[in-house]
Amino acid sequence: MSVDFVIPYYGDPEYLFATIDSIRAQNRQDWRLTIVDDGYPGNRAAEYIDGLADDRIRYMRNEERLGPNGNTYKCSQLAEREFVCMMGADDLLEPDYLDVVLERLEAVPDAIAVQPGVRVMDSDGTLVPSVGMGDKVKRVISASARKAGMISGEDAVKSLLGGNWLYTPSLTYRRSALSKIPYRADIDAIHDLAFMVDMLMEGGTLLVDPREVFRYRRHQASDxxxxxxxxxxxxxxxxxxxxxxxxxxxxxxxxxxxxxxxxxxxxxxxxxxxxxxxxxxxxxxxxxxxxxxxxxx
Missing domain, CATH: 1.10.287 (Helix Hairpins)
Known part of the structure; x- marks a missing residue:
């Protein structure tokens, strides 16, 4: 089972370097990484990737800035392998991330994606010891889905529209589901929710796994x-x-x-x-x- 990591990039290159390192440290090494630079000033990202000399990693730069929504949609259409992860350019994976998400996707053939367990960190990379209000709300809203380990159909869409409890950069998708989503303009702030709602409306099951294999970075400088x-x-x-x-x-x-x-x-x-x-x-x-x-x- 092979995976495409496709990262929409615009931001601090030091965060990106750490993200790349966490991908390269996976227990499972059957992956490819594509970084789509949305015109961040300078060329440090390109230089770093060249220096790695890893033929599994490719870098491309948009001629015009597309914004978070446009660049993420472009990334979703670049994927070619069976499974796709569009993690943030400032997030981190635990070494067993692929072990967990691929195990779940292999076990449920109609699953369109899996939401693994997430630990939240601050801008310095320090794990947050107690979740904030937003994370507490997410836990309450997602309780039934987490208990069942999966959710689908209208109930799934209703749950997410009531309050988006996903940490979408942590998701790994089945490419066949991701490739069907339409492009919706002018929704940069909520494009991640729109992606999942569109996929659920097409059918399939969203899996939820409690194992914490993803580190989500939250900081006030975000778009x-x-x-x-x-x-x-x-x-x-x-x-x-x-x-x-x-x-x-x-x-x-x-x-x-x-x-x-x-x-x-x-x-x-x-x-x-x-x-x-x-x-x-x-x-x-x-x-x-x-x-x-x-x-x-």
């Missing part, structure tokens, strides 16, 4: 964090939820459509940011966040 602060994230989310709600109703998945209409976790996130801005005396920004949390369209 997603910045989009939340200026409100762009919530505007993009609102557009997506409106679009997917209509598609779900056309499919007859009305319960999942209602979850999209409500998008509770997105509204809660906006309210939490509003509270923070109120505490800082930024009433204008706080009011803007409250408006985004309460809007119906």
């Amino acid at each position: 997603s964090a910045q989009r939340a602060k200026d409100g762009k994230r919530f505007d993009e989310e609102s557009r997506y939820y409106s679009l997917i709600s209509a598609e779900l109703r056309a499919k007859g998945w009305n319960s999942a459509a209602r979850a999209a209409d409500l998008h509770f976790s997105s509204r809660l996130h906006a309210l939490m940011l509003a509270a923070g801005r109120l505490g800082a005396g930024d009433f204008s920004h706080a009011g803007s966040m409250v408006g985004r949390a309460l809007r119906t369209k």
Whole structure:
């Protein structure tokens, strides 16, 4: 069973180097790695990869910046092997990552992807000893899926639209499912959720494994964090939820459509940011966040 790692890259090259090293340290060595540079300044990434002299690793650079959504979609279409992992350019794998995800995918032929256990680390790579509010919410929402070890159909879509509990960079996908997803423009902040919802709407099972074989980096410098602060994230989310709600109703998945209409976790996130801005005396920004949390369209 062979795997394509395809990394959409834009950011600190030191993080990328550590990510590459964690892939090269896998117990299973039947993999290929493609790094798609979305125009990050300088050429340190290319120089590092050249210096490795590892013919399993290839590097390409976009002529024009595509953004997180566009570059991730491009990566999804570049994969050629049976299984695909599009991890972040700042995340890390434990040496047994491939052992775990491939074991699960081999055992369940209709599985479209597997979500392994994840440990969260900060920008310095230090494992976070106690999860924050966002991780606690993810654990509560995902409890039934984690207990069953799998989820599918409308129940799966409803669960994810109620609150995206996935750590999507940690997923390994079956390429045949990933290759069917459409490109949705202008949803950089939520493209990872859209990818999975589209695959689940096509059929198949999402597996959940408790073994912690992935390290997810969370830091305030991320593109997603910045989009939340200026409100762009919530505007993009609102557009997506409106679009997917209509598609779900056309499919007859009305319960999942209602979850999209409500998008509770997105509204809660906006309210939490509003509270923070109120505490800082930024009433204008706080009011803007409250408006985004309460809007119906």
